[in-house]
Amino acid sequence: MIETRNLVKSVDTSEGLLTILKGITLKVNEGEIVAIVGASGSGKSTLLGLMAGLDGATSGDVLLDDNNLTEMDEEQRAMLRGQLVGFVFQSFQLLPSLTALENVMLPIELKGDDQARDKAKQLLQRVGLEERWHHYPNQLSGGEQQRVAIARAFATQAQILFADEPTGNLDTATGKKVIELLFELNREFSTTLVLVTHDERLAQRCNRVIKLVAGEIAEDTTNTVEESVSA
Amino acid sequence: MPEAALNSLNKPSAMSSNLFTVALRLLWRDWNGGELRLLFIALVMAVTSVTGIALFTDRLEKALLLESANMLAADRIVSGRGELPEEILVEGQTRGLRTAQTLSFTSMAFSDSSNMLVAAKAVSDAYPLRGEVIITEAAFTRGRPILSGPPPGEVWLEARALPALEIEVGDTVFVGEAELLVSEIIITEPDRTGGSMMDNAGPRLMLNMADVPATNVVQLGSRVSYRYLFASDELSELDDFEQWFRAQEEWRGRFYIRDVRDESQEVADALDRAESFLLLGSLFAVILAGVAIALTAKRYSERHYDYVAILKTLGCTSSQITFIYLTVQLVLAFFAVVAGWVLGWLVQLGILRLLESIMLVELPEPGLQPYVIGALTAVICLLAFALPPLLALRETPPLRVLRKDMSQQKISDKVPYAFGILGTISLVYWYSQDLVLTSVLVSSVAGIALFLSIVSYLFLRSGGSAGMKAGNAWKLAMTAARRRRSQNVLQVMVFSVTIMSLLILTLLRTDLIDEWQAQLPEDTPNHFMMNITRNQIGEIENFFANNGIQGNAFYPLISARVTRVNGDEPNPEGNLGDDEQNTLTENANLDDVELSEAAQAAAGEPDTGAAGEGEEGRRVRGGLSRRQVTWADKVPPDNGITAGEWWGEKPQAGYVSIEQDYAEWLDLELGDRLEFEINQQTVYAEVSNFRSVRWDNMQPNFFIIFSPGTIDHLGGTYLSTALMEQEQKMLLNDLIRLVPTMVVIEIDALIEQIQTIIAQVTSAIELISVLVLVCGALVLLSCVNASLDERFHENAILRTLGAGQKLIMTSLLIEFATIGFIAGLIATIGAEASLYYLQQEVFQQDFSFHYWVWPLGPLLGMLIIAGLGILSTRGVVQISPLNVLRRLT
Known part of the structure; x- marks a missing residue:
């Protein structure tokens, strides 16, 4: 489903060239739930951005459903995102x-779908916000905003979902509820889920945990199915 | 990408309709959120000012054409000294023009018991081609319009002539040898004020052209003014005819063709200047609105970076982003254009209301062009000012959803400012079609930009200190000003241009109005009296004193010709240009003086024209032909010595004062010895000074003034002026009876007309100034708003860290006041420099330094900017820091 080959990302800084990712090679299979963990500055979000086609790599390849992102321009990547990918962000990123x-x-x-309204209403109902559909983001709590973001992420029935610290801005209890919802919908829609998190407990609920240290994969562990389901 | 995937993405029609919905929703929300309001208002202002002024000038142009009826009784007239060639009339008729003829001459009219000098005018049956003659059967009753002159055998007389001739309607009078029936009293005729000097030398007597031979008055050598009148509803036919006429070389200098603009120079000048002012006003309004659009659009786009990043994350391509924002702009423009049209229409209505009383004809409906111009303005403004920052939005990287600091600078860099600059220049040129105006405006703005970069570099460079220096309001303000250096330079530039525009308009307006008022003050004399002998002066003065008429000085008048300069034949400079040379020659023998020049004409300057555009040649026209000269012991009012000295308290004979343009044309220098031929005698005089003359003040003006004692012994008559109110008009009969040889020229109607026009044009100018003021305020507000987010954020942090409200407010006040002071100072410099060019090149005014603006400009800048700044940012200390921070993150 997702494949990176020797992925390198460098940026120019005032102190010279800084390499954030140093040749990442990994493969995420269809339906897999993968957590990317690591300390701040380890390159987690950069990797997520590259895999989702939000940014271009310095070298190496990213394949998303057999489409090589590095060979595409931003226009093509945008079209592919619209077709394949959904996102959930730490800061919700709803349009205010x-x-x-x-x-x-x-x-x-x-996507050009005429049924947008009905489908969106169903999804909002699914995330428990049927009563709040006409509210603006600033009228919703953090948890509610994240639920709207989750509904949006599943709206196009994306095959791959990227989540960047989805609970990072939420308290523990709310975060837990949001994660439950995310996983539930993930199961329902059989989506491949890649999430970046600091939350060890959340990581443990995923099929697989990839730990980044200084831009390199330090660990790539697979959890048992029981663990990920029961947690 | 696999083909299947690509195909599935292509559903263009559904996609665009959805995108359109997205765009509308975005527009609606942003509108409700207030983000688009300033942009919308700026657009509306641009459309309003342009549409309003275009509508006004469009209707004014059309009205002027129609109003020619009131001035000329035709669309074009051909006149000249001596009989006009029949060929001209035939050519006009062949070209499908309607034609008529008039013949003016002064003559004595005799009744059984009395006689008086009348201004006779014979008209052909088709007269008048435009406008109406108003006649009545009984004096001082309401008249009725009629589209012809009197039938053969009848005359129409002005009411004043009846008691003077001791007759009534129904009696007969003799004009020359013909006895004619007085059938009506004539109240007005369309071309009365536009007639020749002969048309104003007494009360009107109108007769039919067919009766002229019977009068036997017009003979070879008689002073008669011939006119052919032409009219057509097709402007092109008239223009073609005029072109044909002007191409006839052999008539040059003998016969002249004119339209309404030539007829009354004062009116034409006032209207021309008003049009220039309105044009300038609308240019400023558009430029200011453009700047406001650019600023608000920039801020709008900055606030949409995140929005676009999210849209891109959701799969929106750059072209879809462009589509969405273009739609938002176009829909906004659509409503702005409609609103602008309505407001523009109201503005022109307002201007027209103010000018109502001088628009003697019903105004034609405007064409569609002004609306098109208004709409195009909105489109060009958007393309030049708003689209660039919005297009830069498409470059927003989607990664911004993860990293907020991502590439904001990169996006701003991509805004093509060149678009805005080019857009402004094209707009200015497009409206004005005037290279001088365009270059003045563009170079003042460019000059300001350059000057400013240097000043702000110097000012803000000093002490590149680190940190905020938050302990002291003054230091805090200065470090803040330095930190936001590039932003502040932009702000100062925008403020300067705005304040400069307002200053230019205010000063120009004040100068124009002052000049107009000085030109024709309330007590401007409205009657000229000529042909007075020395011993009649006392009688006239007594008559004035007894009847409460305000009389003026008596000027001696004598005809003279320059024959030699320093012993040589005079050699006028050939630098007047071909056209002007022609004008010069054309008018050299023009005895048939038009009334608009009556002031000078009566003053013995039959061949001087009023001051105005391209008037140099006309002013000194007549050149070496005979001119009426005078002598005086004091400098006449409104004259200024530009070189040399006026003769002192005890003037000596043998000196002469020369008008400066005339002197320049003759290449004279102080001390030159001139030889004159006066009454067949030779007189010598030394040039002792040069003078500036105000030609448009409707007062006696002279090119040549001798020192007392030089030519006094050569005879001559006297000339004077008087102010006679409407109710004193009948006294003219008594005066003429008292001094029968005197010729009175009545210019009261003309003066009144000019005064009214000036008063109304002044109101129109004030209206447009208000419009520009609103645009200026809009720019200032947008500019302050543009930096609001950053100030809010920074000051919220300061407050969180414990800075007091007073410290923050004082520092903000100092920062804004400093920016305002610098902007005001630069604006003052820019305004004076621009005014220098504008007044010299566009408005034909003398530039004078406006001392009072120098302290006022900076002070005004300081007050306005500080006021607006504090008003907009007072929320910084009123809202809790937490709210500010939350709102901005």
Whole structure:
């Protein structure tokens, strides 16, 4: 489903060239739930951005459902994102000028689907926000905003979902609820899920945990199915 | 990407309709959130000012054409000294023009018991081609319009002539040898104020052209003014005819073709200047609105970086982003254009209301062009000012959703400012079609930009200190100003341009109005009296004193010709240009003086024109032909000595004062010895000074003034002026009876017309100034708003760290006031420099330094910017820091 080959990302800084990722090679299979963990600055979010096609690599390849992102320009990557990928972010990234419903409708509309409204309503119902659909993000709590973001992420029935610290801005209890919801929907839609997290407990619930240290894969462990399901 | 995947992505129609919905939703929300309001208002202002002024000038142009009816009784007239060639009339008729003829001459009219000098005018049956003659059967009753002159055998007389001739309607008068029936009293005729000197030398007597031979008055050598009148509803036919006429070389200098603009120079000048001012005003309005659009669009786009990043994350391509934002702009523009049209229409209505009383004809409906111009303005403004920052949005990297600091600078760098600059220049040129205006405006703004970069570099470079120096408001403000150096330079630039525009308009307006008022003050004399002998002066003065008429000085008048300069034939400079040379020659023999020049004409300057655009040649026209000269012991009012000295308290004979343009044309120098031929005698005089003359003040003005004692012994008559109110008008009959040889020229109607026009044009100018003021305020507000987020954020942090409200507010006040002071100072310099060019090149005014603006400009800048700044940022200390930080993250 997702494959990176010898992926390198360097950036120019005032102190010279800084290499954030130093040749990452990994493969994520369809339906897998993968957690990327590591200390701050280890390159987790950069890796997520590259795998999701949000940024271009310095060298190496990223293959998303057999599409080589490094050979695509931003326009093509955007179209592919719209087709294959969903996102959940730490800071929710809802459009403040749209209601909850409109936020969920947006990716469906962008795909040219006429049924956007109905589908979005169903999803909001699924995440328990049917009563709040007409509210704007600033009228919702953090947990509610993240639930809207999750609904949006699943709105286009994306095959791959990328989540960047999805509980990072939430308290423990709310974070837990949001994760339950994310996993539930993931199962329902049979989505491949890649998430970046600091949360050890969350990581343990995933099929696989990849630990990055200074831009390199330090560990790549697979959890038992029981662990990930029961946790 | 696999083909299947690509295909599945392509659903263009559904996609664009969805994108359109997304765009509308975005527009609606941003509108409600207030983000688009300033942008919208700026657009509306641009469309309003341009549409309003275009509508006004469009209708004014059309109205002027129609109003020519009131001035000329035709669309074009051909006049000249001596009989006009029949060929001209035939050519006009062949070209499908309507034609008529008039013949003006002064003559004595005799009744059984009395006689008086009348201004006779014979008209052909088709007269008038435009406008109406108003007649009545009984004096001082309401008249009725009629589209013809009197039938053969009848005359129409002005009411004043009836008591003077001791007759009534129904009686007969003799004009020359013809006895004609007085059938009506004539109240007005369309071309009365635009007539020749002969048309104003007494009360009007109108007769039919067919009766002229019977009068036997017009003979070879008689002073008669011939006119052919032409009219057509097709402007092109008239233009073609005019072109044909001008191509006839052999008529040059003998016959002239004119339209309404030539007819009354003062009116034309006032309207031309008003049009220039309105144009300039609308240019400023557009530029300011453009700047406001650029600023608000920039801020709008900056606030949308995150939005675009999210859209991109969700699969939106750059072209879709462009589509969305273009849609937002176009829909916004659509509403702005509609609103601008409505407001523009109201603005022109307002201007027209103010000018109502001088628009003697019903105004034609405007064409569609002004609306097109208004709409195009919105489009160009958007393309030049708003689109660049919005297009830069498409470059927003989607990674911004993960890293907020990502490439904001990179995006800003991609905004093509060149678009805005080019857009502004093209807009200015497009409206003005005037290279001088365009270059003045562009170079003042460019000059300001350059000057500013240097000043701010010097000012802000000093002491590149680290940190915020948060302990002291002054230091805090200065470090803040330095930290935001590039942003502040931009702000100062915008403030300077805005304040400069307002200053230029205010000063120009003040100068124009002052000049107009000085030109024709309330007590401007409205009657000229000529042909007065020395011993009649006392009688006239007594008459004025007894009847409460305000009389003025008596000027001696004598005809003279320059024959030699320092013993040589005069050799006028050939630097007036071909056209002007032609004008010069054309008018050299023009005795048939038009009334607009009556002031000078009556003053013995039959061949001087009023001051105005390209008037140099006309002013000194007549050149070496005979001119009426005078002598005086004091400098006449409104004259200024530009070189040399006026003769002192005890003037000596043998000196002469020369008008400066005339002197320049003759290449004279102080001390030159001139030889004159006066009454067939030779007179010598030394040039002792050069003078500037105000030609448009409707007062006696002279090119040549001798020192007392030089030519006094050569005879001559006297000239004077008087102010006679409407109710004193009948006294003219008594005066003429008292001094029968005197010729009175009545220019009261003309003066009144000019005064009204000036008053109304002044109001129109004030209206446009208000419009520009609103645009200026808009820019200032947008500019302050543009830096609001950063200030809020920074000051919230300061407050979190314990800075007091007073410290923050004082520091903000100092920062804004400093920026305002610098902007005001630069604006003042820019305004004075621009005014220098504008007044010289566009408005034909003399530039004078405006001392009072120098302290006022910076002070005003300081007050306005500090006021606006504090007003906009007071929330910094009113909202809790937590709220500010939350709102901005």
